[in-house]
Amino acid sequence: MRSWILDWERRGRSTHKGVSMKRLEGQVLLLMVLSAFVVVVFINHVTKKDPVAVQRELSLRELKQLIKEQIHAEERYLSPEKQSQSKPKIQNDNVLREESKEKRKKTFTSLEKTESSHEITSIRSDASKKRYIVHLCDSTRACAGWGDRQRGVVAAYLLAIVTNRVFVLNMTSPCPVRNFLKPHKYHWEIPDSELAGKSAITVGGVRATDYHKVARFQDFNKIYNYDVIYLRSNSDLLNIIKSNPLYKKKIPDWANTYRHRAFKNGWEKLMTPTNHMTKRLNALLKGVDLLKQGDLVCAHVRIGKNAQLTNDSPNRNSIESVDALWDFLSPYVKNATRMFIATDSMEVRALARKRFGKKTLDSGGTIIHIDRQRKSGSACDGFETAILEQLILTKCHVLVVSASNFSIRGAFLRGTNDKLFMFRNATITPFNMGT
Structure with missing residues (x-):
């Protein structure tokens, strides 16, 4: 019997190799055998029958058959067919876990992509929503x-x-x-x-x-x-x-x-x-000491409608009133290196050169109204002249402005009320931009 049990265990091990319950199976079978043996001993003790008589009533064949039926029952539960049926379930569980894991991974990746996509969309949206x-x-x-x-x-x-x-x-x-x-x-x-x-x-x-x-x-x-x-x-x-x-x-x-x-x-x-304008400005101011107060004296003389600006607005100042401006500037020009006149009139330029001679700084640029004469062939040159002449006004130590945004904005950019004046109606008065 022992050899049979060992043989059965060997078959069980070969049949169920790799099955996690093989130890339990052996223990169950051994317990069943021991139980049967105990039963035989108990019956023998109770009936006082010899082992041969007991074996006649509960023959080894019957015991073997009983154990065999139990074994078959266990084998049916753990048979290859059942195992093949249960393995897919285990595999399915594993597959499901793997699928679930993969799904979560894909979901997470999808969320990352979605968030990343939202960020890109948001950036693009912000760009597209710029006003x-x-x-x-x-x-x-x-x-x-x-x-x-x-x-x-x-x-x-x-x-x-x-x-x-x-x-x-x-x-x-x-x-x-x-x-x-x-x-x-x-x-x-x-x-x-x-x-x-x-x-x-x-x-x-x-x-x-x-x-x-x-x-x-x-x-x-x-x-x-x-x-x-x-x-x-x-x-x-x-x-x-x-x-x-x-x-x-x-x-x-x-x-x-x-x-x-x-x-x-x-x-x-x-x-x-621009570099071009900076070069032009530096060339015109050559010899002027911008760090020396009073070295550059300037004025803007806005005449209005004249020979150069035939379609301009009515006069701001008359040509006759310019003499009063020259008289006012003379004491300042005496101590200056250069004197600059920005104007919309070629006649005023000529009068300034006549009065102040070599000290007169002349841009020599084209005089136009950049809006009213914008279709003229020299309009772009006139635009450059206007910007250049205002740049010079921002550097002046003494500045007289006209009632014109051109020179008033130049005064704003100059940035100080010191020696700042207004020329209007043949009179020159201090001009204060504010505190």
Whole structure:
């Protein structure tokens, strides 16, 4: 019997090799054999029958058959067929776990991709949602003179800041301003393609004021709910924008000051002369000691309608009144190296040379009104002259301005009230820009 059991165990091990329950099977079988043996001994003890008699009643064959039936029952439970049926279940569980793991991994990866996609979309969306204020000055409509344009540019820049828009400068009349001035601390140039396909509206114009109330009292973006606002403006909106309660906390430090200082700060953030203009300026000021007070004396004489500007506005000053200006300047010019006159009249230039001789600094540039005569063949030269002459005014130790934005903006950029005067109606009086 022992050999049979061992033989059965060997078969069990070979049959169920690799099955985790083989130890349990052996223990169960051994327990069954021992139980049978105990039964035989018990019966023998109770009946007082000899082992042979007991074996007759419970023969080894029957015991073997009983054990065999138990074995078969266990084998049926752990038979290859059952194992083949149970293994798929185990495999399925493993597969399910692996599939679940893979699914979670894919889901996580998908979420990562989705989040990454959202980030990219968000960036692109932000880029696509960028809105713009374009200060527009082209040949299709009037833009006004240089000083008027300057105040409109700085105002548009501030408006772009408080409305969270990108500021763009598009000034191509009478030729691109980029020929003479380039971006300084703020890059105001973008490719045309960036604005393509966006909703747009054109607002304002020379002397137009319909948008002033919006800038002062309302939400500019709400009223002009467009991607691109083309702003044609020569208005000084600085104080208007600063008075709007919606924008008070958005006013940058550079603008949160007096009007003339805010203009200077804003302009210098936007503009600096090109290399070409810097060379021209340095050539004209050669020999002038800019660190020596009084070495450069300047005046702007705005006449208005004259032989050079036949379609200009009515006179600001008369030719006859210029003598009073020469008399005023003479004491300053006496101690200066050079004297410069910016003017819209060739006659005034000639009178200055006649009065002050070799000390007279003459740009020699073309005199035009850059807006009223923008279609003339020399319009671009005249534009360059206007910018160059204003640059000189910003360097002067003594400066007399006319009632003109051209020289008043030059005084703002000069940045001081020291030896600053106004020439009007044949009189010269101190001019104060503000504290």
